[in-house]
Amino acid sequence: MSLELTPSQALGLWHTVSLSQVRSEAHDLTLRQMAILLQIYLVPPPHTVRGLAATLNVTKPVITRALDTMGAMGLVDRVRDDRDRRNVIIKRTVAGALYLEKLGDVVIAEARQLPY
Template sequence: MSETPPSLLGLTTYLLSKTGKAARSRLAARLADRDMRLWHMAVLSALVDFGPHVQRELASRLGIDRSDIVKIVDDLAVAGLIDRARDTGDRRRVTVTPTPAGRAALRELQAEALTVQETLLAPLTGSEQAQLAALLRRVHAHVHEGAEESKAGR
């Protein structure tokens, strides 16, 4: 028997929040088994998808506080998953690049994420899963376009 009030079950924002929290928790647990966190996966994903980044720009792209990105990058560097290089013209600039081991680790993390996704979406047919993904991408784009417009209006 569900303890959730029916009036909350009628709110899509509530369902998104609770489902997202459950998904995040399950994925975080799977990544923790590999001594990784969600931000580690996000940084590796950005570096593999978009190429090397200056550390400060990487923080901005992912919405990570600059002080937090230092710890995340340190963790990944110690694990041999990224390389860091100081800019010879500006010693404050550090460029971060994924290593082959980092690319391999990301593939493993993505496989873990897909396993979690398959478990969470098991009640849906393949077609419904594709439809859900398309709808969520559309809402995600709308939300992030609004955030960019808010930043531009400042």
Template sequence: MATQSSPDQLVGILRDTVVALVRRDGPDLSARQLGVFLTVYLTDGPHTVRGLAAELNVSKPAITRALDRLGELDLARRKVDPMDRRSVLVQRTLKGASFLRDMRSIMAQAEQTARESAPAGEAAATEARRAG
């Protein structure tokens, strides 16, 4: 049976994942860029600038700036919607799919590290409560 991670473990996994992403030779995304990227890759589309702005509760110019950077890195691309030429669709790329695979692997490693260190940390916390 899987055990549920504590908030501290989840924050540790997030930290370890972000640090690994920053250290590796690859794109270094801001929180907003990462939020846009993950929304495009982990939720069903089609995705538009307007729709992403609404879903993430940020302005359309903020989404446009994030997409500019994702486009420079070839992690996502924009295409005019052939059905409504006023709308811009956001598309996934092969490089973006590869980046997501790498991120999943890094996060799985961070989770494994957290699980391996959790029993010792939990035992120490229990001992501290008993002593106090």
């Protein structure tokens, strides 16, 4: 399926999906948390706090706070790197994968509703 959207349609889709997420029982993530979560799940691992901070151009404490929140939701997990105990490896979880799969389904469903 090839989908070409105008900027207005793209923003409308983002708006509709965002409203759907806020209205649902799903986790209500900030834009920063969503960007981190997508980075973890869409880019091949390994992921570290340091690496995520560099990729998103934010500080390590910013990443740590977001991971604390997402960890409490069960969307990610953290473990110390056995080779370098200073590094924290970010792990995917089943709950996080299911969350993003459902979100992807919402995006697809809403995109199919767009007028062409």
